[in-house]
Amino acid sequence: MITADDIGGVHIKYLYHCPRQLWLYTRGVRPESLSERVQLGQAIHDTSYPRSHPIDLGAAKLDHLDGHHWVHEVKSSSHPTSADRAQAVHYCYRLDQIGIDVQGAILKYPKVRRTVRILFGQVEADAAATDIRSALQVVTATDSPPRLTQSKCHGCSYFEYCWTE
Numbered sequence: 001m002i003t004a005d006d007i008g009g010v011h012i013k014y015l016y017h018c019p020r021q022l023w024l025y026t027r028g029v030r031p032e033s034l035s036e037r038v039q040l041g042q043a044i045h046d047t048s049y050p051r052s053h054p055i056d057l058g059a060a061k062l063d064h065l066d067g068h069h070w071v072h073e074v075k076s077s078s079h080p081t082s083a084d085r086a087q088a089v090h091y092c093y094r095l096d097q098i099g100i101d102v103q104g105a106i107l108k109y110p111k112v113r114r115t116v117r118i119l120f121g122q123v124e125a126d127a128a129a130t131d132i133r134s135a136l137q138v139v140t141a142t143d144s145p146p147r148l149t150q151s152k153c154h155g156c157s158y159f160e161y162c163w164t165e
């Protein structure tokens with residue numbers, strides 16, 4: 001049975017993108033295009049942080065934590081999203097939980113040469129705890145959440161799975 005400790009950054013990202021995606025993911029549904037996206041993300045990560053190693057927090061794995069306790073994440077997308085932010089805040093929350101005085105997160109978008117800085121405080125910690133509870137509600141539901149409207153599914157790796165009759 002999945003617990004709060006099992007909820008990681010990917011779960012939070014999918015929660016924000018689409019609850020149905022989160023539900024499918026936790027049931028082991030992995031469309032082929034997902035692996036292509038993972039490979040693209042890995043290639044961008046390797047180019048950006050050639051000498052760093054991901055930090056393993058159990059369910060959550062983040063790209064890099066610097067000496068000043070800022071989380072660094074590299075994104076393959078072209079624009080910041082609420083999912084990116086929630087995922088980064090989740091990593092900060094997990095670090096805070098294990099006693100690291102985390103300052104916040106720095107998200108880099110190499111494609112558009114943009115950097116977003118997120119401070120971590122009590123508001124963010126509360127939001128992260130709420131997100132974990134929301135994710136647990138979704139993944140423990142008996143039935144899959146409804147599809148989004150098709151216009152919101154553009155680019156989703158589960159598109160064929162959800163929309164092929």
Ligand code: SF4
Nearest residue numbers: 018147148153156162
């Ligand atoms: S295709 Fe649409 S409904 Fe299906 S998981 Fe993706 S975003 Fe959600």
